[in-house]
Amino acid sequence: MSAGIRESLRGLPGPFFGPYGGRFMPESLIAAIDELAAAYEVAKADPAFQEELAELHRSYTGRPSIITEVPRFAEHAGGARVFLKREDLNHTGSHKINNVLGQALLTRRIGKTRVIAETGAGQHGVATATAAALFGLECTIYMGEVDTQRQALNVARMRLLGAEVISVTTGSRTLKDAINEAYREWVTSVDTTNYIFGTAAGPHPFPAMVRDFQSVIGEEARAQLLTAAGRLPDAVVACVGGGSNAIGIFDAFLDDEGVALYGIEAAGDGVDTDKHAASIERGRPGVLHGARSYLLQDEDGQTIESHSISAGLDYPGVGPEHAYLADIGRASYLPATDAEAMEALRLLSRTEGIIPAIESAHALAGALRLGRELGPDGLILVNLSGRGDKDVATAGRWFDLFDEGAVQS
């Protein structure tokens, strides 16, 4: 393609990404969403805001996060060179803090004193509770009852940080209904409360704003890999639930035409079963949680409950920018089953001494497959979006690692 014809795909402003996105919300919440969007537009262009966020990332998050080459793991990936972007090493243990600190600063700018958030695996909830403690904000986290059980460690972390955790018992009792309940609560408390949304989905301005706050991942990794490997990667791989870590690492590479982008969706028991969370692979466009995007739904438009061993990917929708990138062919979305992800989790643990989050293990499973296709000349960058401490109980049961009679969470 000749230079200058195609506009950059980076940093698309929303509210629409092709036919996806928008702001399909109850009128009761529009004033707050508009206020947030306006405040973000001002902050985005304000060097003082950007510097304050960058300083927080240096002195609190621990940015830049490093990249790590994983040669022993890569032996199982067709011998391709594999580098991990180590978002697991951020304070609070995942990429979620990148977005939360940005939105917490915005909360202060718009003068609100309380924050609420939804959480699936608990990583976004922990990051939000952390930022609330740091900034002295009241904090309430909505988490599906199923997830409070499988991610009990993170529930305790949030409470230790001073947040209230509400166990959501409606509907799927996972991330989808945690978002529904947070919306319901936000309607009643919107005068004092900001909703810190955790993923690059939901109504405008969240998909673009969360992408912007997460794009530090790709900006750092692109420069780091150029230094370490002397070239751009053949493939960038990330797991996709709502899609914030994926869009965060993709953004810097969107205009690099030689770099293939792969989002790995949670396939649960398999995309041909009724237990998966592969919204792009097996969903079709519809409106959920404020935006038009791919979603798992029946013929009538009723949302179908997703299934994944990973609480953070257990969501029947996906961010609208991913839907757009899939349609225009700029990114490809592939499934990885529970079993493939758990095998990849164990493999990285044993070959490299890094225990990844189950979410991130889906990206690793994708990298194993892609590496075998690329062969020894391939260069793959994987976003290791979170660490696996929270998942040790799940892994212990999956791999039968507990002594009989030992206390398990």
Next chain:
Amino acid sequence: MSAGASVATAITGSGALVGYLPIGFPDLATSIDAAVALVENGVDALELGLPYTDPVMDGVAIQKATQQAIANGFRVRDVFTAVEAVRSRVDAPVLVMTYWNPVVQYGVARFADALRDAGGAGLITPDITPDSADDWIAESDRTGLDRVFLAAPSSTDARLDDTVSASRGFVYAVSTMGITGARADLDAKARALVARLRAAGATGPDTIAACVGVGISTPDQVAEVLGYADGAIVGSALVSALAQDGVAGVARLASALSQGK
């Protein structure tokens, strides 16, 4: 068949009582009987809810009822069956209250045609606003259906202007900053919101009416609301009455509520 008469025809100077019930709860036939019973007991216009998996503006009473309807096999096409059945038995306008995705999946034009053919008056759409509803505005213009948008205490004056101009039938004034469910004290915000809607042009049935919903459950509250608004919308209380005491219970409550007119 042409669309049923606009809901505006049921809103008179003395004020209208609008009753909400979900379709398919506890089952399709009973939900039709219950809707008919509302009209036979003084309700002037009906708002029939389309059960949806992710009802973010609804409180526990309506959530429970609509999720049960879905679990019992509710299908979107049942809406048209219900509207037609109710219209054949009683003479009151029937609006359908629906979240947006089921309409999108059915096809906005196809949904509008089917609702018009069933004799429905139009739609109440709680999770879209006029600025996100180009396709629905076009289809409601084509079919002559009412389109009731919501106004909230948090709405800016400019948005109230847009909502009043985009709505047809009435404007739904959300009484409080909250989701559906009975409340002991109606918010003073409702009165203030209706005053702002009046200023924005919703002066009454001759232009466009302003009806208040969310939190209304007693005859006294109906009377209070009709003191300043054109209509009072009751939902969760009727759903709870149907759940506890069946069609007879919902008929008794409707009769009591209509004393507030």
